[in-house]
Amino acid sequence: ASCLLVTHLSHQASLTLSSRTKTMVFVKPSKSNSYFKRYQVKFRRRRDGKTDYRARIRLINQDKNKYNTPKYRFVVRFTNKDIVAQIVSASIAGDIVKASAYAHELPHYGLNVGLTNYAAAYCTGLLLARRVLKMLEMDAEYEGNLEATGEDYSVEPTDSRRPFRALLDVGLIRTTTGNRVFGALKGALDGGLDIPHSDKRFAGFNKENKSLDAEVHRNYIFGGHVSNYMKLLTEDEPEKFNTHFSQYVKSGVDAENIEELYKKVHAAIRADPNPKKTVKAAPKAHKRYNLKKLTYEERKNKLIERVKALNGAGGADDDDDEDDEE
Template structure:
């Protein structure tokens, strides 16, 4: 009687943990360009320009929402205006290091029009970085400036105990978010 053993092949650890989609990764690496990696979190957004290396990927430049405080941004670090400004910052840092082009890497996330990922991409493109994209995926200019946040705040229909509580503690006026956005944008563009 013949024995029918199955040979079991163990997947790569990062694939097993559902952290890396190697098919998408190889497609991005084939371009030969650095990757603009955007990772949104609830209270922050991280944007990095990463280059492939045989030993391991190298981060060339990085920016987070918390770096915006140096430029006078004291609002949420995870909203659409903060994502745009973070993209603008990483784009400017990349240009200073001689990086002129990149490809967007969103790591298996569903690409939805108008999200923080594409706000960050818009910021990098406005900084001068050449990244292949379609104009219709970007959020509107009003959302980039934070007018939707300002409008909601001025309606006054929000829960005073939880929503905007952190901003109240800091003494930040959300009615001025669009003005502060323009000031921070100007400061980043001048660096």
């Protein structure tokens, strides 16, 4: 019976194998064996989706006749809850960050909500521009565009020092029209940095007319698109408005005063772009349950004390014995 069972199972396996072979006979292999043998993996940061090395090489490549002059990049990155803007230069040892600004610093300037939208990106770029120029003592010479009108702006060089120049580094961000990265770019331009750019990707650019609608762009800079959505939800879906904009309601920000809020934030950034030091609470003293390890000197002193104590106790015993004999 066992032999018959084994024969039956082997016959079934051969039928299955033959059916698979028949179905796979017409499948042409797309990759040869040598392809996999010779395959070279990409750099780790490219596999992680962090660095575009093709763009990076072109951004950091410096003319040889400029010797050790750093080539600066205006780096903008977005996370779920933050915006990171940095002035970075490349060296053999690695990238060197000259200055940085973050969206989570904006509450110091009066903006507590909406820290990742287009208007917040503009504020972050403006903060970085004013900060790096103040660091270089060029903030009074290059004030930038004091009034954000939404029109394209490029800083003009003065008679003394040339403006601080940096190249926009977008990483692997899709450079679509109206992307937030261009909001940060506009903030840095209005802040007084010299960044080669075109107005084709700013919010409000019309592809057919090939012109920038400054009013639409200004609307985005001052959070007008957020204001319009707040009005829409207030009329159509009040319940969704209360959940979607709960932090706005809690902070007292509504569709009417949002533009004034951003104007105050821009003025506060220009008044004092220096980074604020956060006061951290002292760490709580934890109770120790095990003995602390003694140093060599402490162990040596402890041993000497024990020897002295033993000698003292031995001398006292000898005196007692002498008294007993007397």
